[in-house]
Every structure is written in C-alpha cells, then in structure tokens.
Amino acid sequence: MTCSSVDLKAYMLGELQENEKGLVAAHVRECASCGEEMERLSLTHLALTSLRDEEVPRRIAFVSDKVFEPRWWQRMWHSGPAMGFASAALLACAILAHGYMRPAPMVGPSSTVNTAAVEQRVAAQVNDRVGSIVAAAVAKAVADTEARQDRKTTELLADAEKKFDLERKEDRLATEANLEIIRKEQAQMYMASSGLEVRP
Amino acid sequence: MIFREVEDRDLIAKARRGDVDAYGILVSRWEKRIFNYLLRLVGNREEAMDLSQDVFLKAWQNLKKLEDADRFSSWLFRIAHNEAFSLLRKNRPETSLTADPTVADRGARFYPVELTLAVQSALTRLSDDQREAVLLKVYQGFKFEEMAEILGCPVSTIKSRLYAALDLLKDTLAPIGARGVQ
Numbered sequence: 001m002t003c004s005s006v007d008l009k010a011y012m013l014g015e016l017q018e019n020e021k022g023l024v025a026a027h028v029r030e031c032a033s034c035g036e037e038m039e040r041l042s043l044t045h046l047a048l049t050s051l052r053d054e055e056v057p058r059r060i061a062f063v064s065d066k067v068f069e070p071r072w073w074q075r076m077w078h079s080g081p082a083m084g085f086a087s088a089a090l091l092a093c094a095i096l097a098h099g100y101m102r103p104a105p106m107v108g109p110s111s112t113v114n115t116a117a118v119e120q121r122v123a124a125q126v127n128d129r130v131g132s133i134v135a136a137a138v139a140k141a142v143a144d145t146e147a148r149q150d151r152k153t154t155e156l157l158a159d160a161e162k163k164f165d166l167e168r169k170e171d172r173l174a175t176e177a178n179l180e181i182i183r184k185e186q187a188q189m190y191m192a193s194s195g196l197e198v199r200p
Numbered sequence: 201m202i203f204r205e206v207e208d209r210d211l212i213a214k215a216r217r218g219d220v221d222a223y224g225i226l227v228s229r230w231e232k233r234i235f236n237y238l239l240r241l242v243g244n245r246e247e248a249m250d251l252s253q254d255v256f257l258k259a260w261q262n263l264k265k266l267e268d269a270d271r272f273s274s275w276l277f278r279i280a281h282n283e284a285f286s287l288l289r290k291n292r293p294e295t296s297l298t299a300d301p302t303v304a305d306r307g308a309r310f311y312p313v314e315l316t317l318a319v320q321s322a323l324t325r326l327s328d329d330q331r332e333a334v335l336l337k338v339y340q341g342f343k344f345e346e347m348a349e350i351l352g353c354p355v356s357t358i359k360s361r362l363y364a365a366l367d368l369l370k371d372t373l374a375p376i377g378a379r380g381v382q
Binding site (some may be wrong): 041044045049052053054057058059061 | 227231233235239242245249252256315318334343359362369373375376
C-alpha cells in the first residue's frame with residue numbers, strides 16, 4: 001500500500017471496512033510521514049471531542065406551547081359528547097332564530113304568539129268543519145233511508161191495496177152468488193106455498 | 201441502542217396518530233443533540249434555541265411525511281440543516297462567535313475552558329459547509345451516506361468538505377492537543 005492510496009482521514013473517522021483498517025494500520029506503523037500525519041489527525045480529533053455538549057437553556061416549548069395544542073375545533077371534532085352537545089346547541093339556536101325571525105302572525109298586533117288561542121281557534125274551525133260534514137253526511141244518509149222506506153211503504157201499500165181489491169172482488173162475487181141462491185130458494189118457497197108450478 | 205431505536209419507532213407511530221405526549225418524549229430525547237448542532241453551526245444560543253423550536257415544530261407538522269421511522273434522526277437533522285442555513289444565509293455576519301485568535305498561539309498548557317474556546321474559534325474559521333460536515337461527523341457520528349442524505353449532496357462532496365475542514369483544523373488544534381490539557 002502506498003501513501004497516496006491510504007485514506008488516513010477515513011481511517012480516523014471510522015469509515016473504513018475491517019480489511020481496509022488492517023492495511024492502513026500496517027502502513028502507518030511502517031511509514032513515518034503517514035504515522036506523523038495520523039498523530040496530528042488524532043490530536044485534532046481529540047481536541048474537537050473535548051468540546052462538551054451544552055445543556056438546552058430552556059426546555060423546547062412543546063407540550064406547554066399553544067402551537068402544539070389541538071385547536072378548539074379539533075378537540076371538539078374528536079370528542080363525541082362535545083360534538084353531540086354542540087349539535088344540540090346549534091339546533092336549539094336555529095329553532096330560536098327561526099322563532100324570532102319569521103314574520104309576525106296576522107292575528108293581532110302582538111308579536112307574541114298565543115298558542116292556546118290559536119289552538120282553540122283551530123279546534124273550533126275543525127269542529128265546525130267536521131260537524132258540517134258529518135251533519136251533511138247524516139242528513140244524506142237519513143234522506144236516502146227515508147226514501148228507501150217510502151218506496152218500500154208505497155210498494156207494500158200498493159201490494160196491500162191490490163190484495164184487498166182482489167179479496168173485495170172475490171167477496172162481492174161470493175155475496176152476489178149467495179144472494180142469487182137465496183133469491184132462487186125464496187122463489188121456490190113462494191111458488192110451493194101458492195101451489196104454482198115451479199119452472200126451472 | 202436497538203431498544204432505544206425500537207422505542208423511538210413506537211413513539212413516532214404514536215405521534216403520527218396525534219399523540220402529543222409521545223412526541224414530547226421524542227423531543228426530550230433529541231433536543232440536546234439538535235440544540236448543540238445548531239449552536240455550533242450558528243454560534244448564538246438564542247438563535248440556536250429558536251431554531252430548535254422551529255425544527256421540532258416543523259417535524260411535528262410533517263411527521264406523516266416521514267416514510268421510514270428508522271431514518272428519523274437523518275430526517276430531523278435534515279430539517280435542522282435547512283432551518284440553520286436559512287438563517288445563516290439571511291444574517292451570516294451577525295451570527296459569528298467572537299473568536300480569540302491568540303488562544304491557539306499560546307505555548308502553555310490549556311485549561312478546559314481555553315481548549316473549548318480554541319475549538320470554538322477554530323470551528324468558526326471554517327466555512328458553514330465545512331463546519332457542518334465536522335459537526336455531523338465528529339459530534340453526531342453520522343456515516344457519510346447519512347450525511348449525504350441530510351445535506352442533499354453526494355458522498356464525494358461530503359468527503360471533500362470534511363477533509364478540507366480537517367486539514368484546516370489540524371493546523372490549529374493539533375499543536376493544542378499535543379500540549380495537552382491542564
């Protein structure tokens with residue numbers, strides 16, 4: 001190994017492989033100039049490593065630093081209960097805002113809503129409407145029923161009258177027949193009592 | 201070391217899911233290395249501290265982009281490198297250490313404080329690229345391939361910067377090392 005091929009600095013810095021280290025070490029033992037150079041490099045390294053690390057003057061502001069803390073929305077986003085509470089609060093705010101921002105009702109000058117009166121009025125209107133509809137339906141049903149009953153009664157009366165007429169006719173015919181029989185018998189009895197010949 | 205790496209991977213996985221505590225542990229493990237790397241690079245404690253803060257903030261924000269959790273250290277130092285060089289490009293003249301060029305010329309043995317100053321002074325004389333190469337290799341122990349990944353340049357460029365830096369540092373620091381520390 002020649003002086004030009006020996007990398008003393010790499011040797012001193014621990015960058016050589018084991019086999020290279022052995023070759024360099026052997027060369028340094030045999031070569032005076034490379035030995036002196038190696039000693040100067042070692043003394044330089046020794047002086048450099050005498051410089052001690054300083055302590056950090058203050059702790060790196062990490063955990064206590066606001067920069068590292070998650071922001072309020074990040075904390076809330078990762079918290080289920082907090083997110084639920086926020087959602088409920090938002091919904092409540094929306095309802096309140098809607099209540100305050102919607103147009104005033106036309107029922108009166110007061111901006112406050114009398115829900116009981118509104119409910120009562122709506123109930124009365126509903127009752128009236130339902131009552132009228134039910135009444136109409138009932139009236140129609142009753143009229144239909146009465147009409148059906150009238151038709152039935154008329155039919156029954158007509159049937160009865162027809163039946164009575166037939167019966168009266170039968171009775172009259174029977175009566176006339178009986179009267180004819182009676183007149184014939186009276187005539188025979190008169191002829192017999194007067195000695196007259198009875199002609200059939 | 202393997203145990204530590206496994207734990208880091210678990211922490212990274214948790215941090216990716218938004219676990220702030222896991223990332224806090226990760227920060228506490230790496231903050232000293234990142235701070236010292238940045239301090240030796242920019243030469244100013246306050247700026248190094250601010251940069252460290254920015255590094256860990258950006259790491260947190262981009263943690264989901266880290267494809268391989270085993271390469272977290274390279275990825276983190278890459279962020280630190282980018283942050284440091286944005287600052288260096290912006291206000292390089294104001295961030296140099298106050299070097300004492302006479303320290304290295306003294307003939308007496310060195311006290312630890314003086315040696316520290318001498319090393320700091322020698323490091324400031326390097327270019328930013330050279331100094332960073334020394335910091336990543338000597339102080340952070342990265343391999344050439346890892347350094348190339350962090351700095352976004354070929355291994356040959358890394359070696360060139362590092363070897364040039366060692367030649368410069370050798371002239372200043374080798375005599376100090378030879379005189380020893382008192």
